[in-house]
Amino acid sequence: MMKNLRFRLFVFSLLIWFTPLTYANHIVGGELQMRPSGGAGRYEVTLIQFWDQNNLTIPRPNVSGNRDEFANLYIYQKSNKSYKATVTVDYLKTEQLTYQNRACASIRSLNTSIGYYRGSIYLDPAKFNHPDGYFIVWERCCRNDDINNIEDPGDSGMVFYLEFPPVTVANSSPVLVEPNGQYICSNRSFSMNMSATDADGDELRYSIATPMRGNTDPNKSIGDSLSKSSYPLVSWSRGVSITNAIPGPGPLRVDATGKVTVTAGALGLYVFTVQCEEFRNGRRIGVVRRDFQLLVIDCNDDQPEPPVIRQNGNAVAEVTFCPEMPVELSTDDAVDWSYQWQLNGLNISGATSATIMVKDSGSYSVVKSYTKKCSRDTASSVVRATFAEPVAAVISYGKSTICVEDSTVLLANDGLIGAEQTLVWYKNDVQLEVTDPMLTVHEPGLYVVAIDDEVPGCPGRDTVEIIRDDFAVALPDRKAIQEDGRDFITPVVTPEAASYSFAWSPGDGLLSAQDEKVALITPVREEELYHLTVTSAAGCTVEDSVLVYMMKRMYIPSSFTPNGDGRNDTFEIFNAREQIVLMRIYNRWGELIYKTEGYEHPWDGTYRNVPVPAGSYPYIISTEAQEIQGTVLLLK
Known part of the structure; x- marks a missing residue:
């Protein structure tokens, strides 16, 4: 049997030169995966292929290859097998499969890798809602022709198949565990983990199934989106069936945990399928099929002594x-x-x-x-x-937020530290000198206590973050408000937060509520010092004050006579010194002829030291509270 296998391998190596590189004879197994990704109806789909590196040719510039750079997967409705959508998956990465017996793997030229392809698709919940669900297929031809348990393997295609429920049912497909690189020693018991995990916690049931050959062939090596009435299965070789897919004294089986077992009696390369069905509330909602191949070899009985850990x-x-x-x-x-x-x-x-x-x-x-x-x-x-169970370590504290110039006390294990225990405090990963279970904290930071004892085990650790509630309020030093008038005083609080509360005092002259942020004040005295207290959600407070003083009402004359007689020679505005911020006067052509910031000296009726002619002159007077516009008549 072994000589026949070697001969077939030799012939197969010669035929590689005449095999179109579009054939998939480097693919020795694989499966599909599907999981939600992002919003409703969005899914990530993964195609996994197991590659025989000896038959794999990677495409390069000016060199064709048989490793696909992308693949199209087709989605169909189960009830009528109608085509619904295509998802394109792009080549993502390659990982090497590790063989636990490297000498045998090297001698037998066992070199297997895993190729990953991934893509995404949106499935409209309004369209993908049939209760019977849907299925995804990927078809490719042809298999490697040295498989021993099926007829005409080199002309036989392969199908990777996955079923999923309507997208209105939240679900991820089962994920089969990455296989070990293994082979079977003839007439020796063999086991392999082919279990799966399910993100939704659904019940998983395993079985050995006949691989699909599908609808591809050497003349049509890549599947298409046309609806198919069925996906034909491979034809088992004479004397082989699903009950003895790998012939031998111990038939190929998979148990309820996904463990595959077999005792093979004949050398060769064997293909089979592990099917994982997904059940929820007793109803099947999904299926994943993994195609896989295992080599049976004649192992030398010379076995090393079992290792001791x-x-x-x-x-x-x-x-x-x-x-x-x-x-x-x-x-x-x-x-x-x-x-x-x-x-x-x-x-x-x-x-x-x-x-x-x-x-x-x-x-x-x-x-x-x-x-x-x-x-x-x-x-x-x-x-x-x-x-190991860690030593008990718990930090208790009165508050985790401190105010400026405030503190809090951290207490480890309620202050009960055994004589055999050691305690270390850290602040922002820097060890502190304090070894007492009580730590008074004045600064914000990440505080950690580590407690260990003489018994081998894990030191206990606990962490608490102390935050400083650091904020400020600012008011103007002085605020002038006109007699019998009213004005707003707006504090500036940094940083801004909606959770602050405010308290103004005294209440005399305060027209707004004392707990309003912005105060509306009318002066009732010549001067009054108003205080504002701002309190944060953590109970921290800041304060500031503003002196409000009463201004006499300004008197703006309507005319003046700059004739040098000592009476009404200037445009003098009374009670203006503390009120005017900016004053501008223009001629009738709009030219600025007088400007003053503040109000120190009244206008004397000149422009560039030259008397201006008699007439009306517009003015604009700006105060903190308002802007006054008018005209003054200059008489001669």
């Missing part, structure tokens, strides 16, 4: 550790041995030495094999790694 030189079955303090597990090391560490039965990428740093909880094991010869490998017993 140790910690600090001692054999262990369980280890506990702190998340921030990884522990090292090791096994005996020798140049003739190779290692592959596993977590929960899955190969850990790159973990191929005799030691491993344990950072995650779970079940650890190590597979041991010979470095230079292909023989049976052996595995250690499982070591269960769990996170």
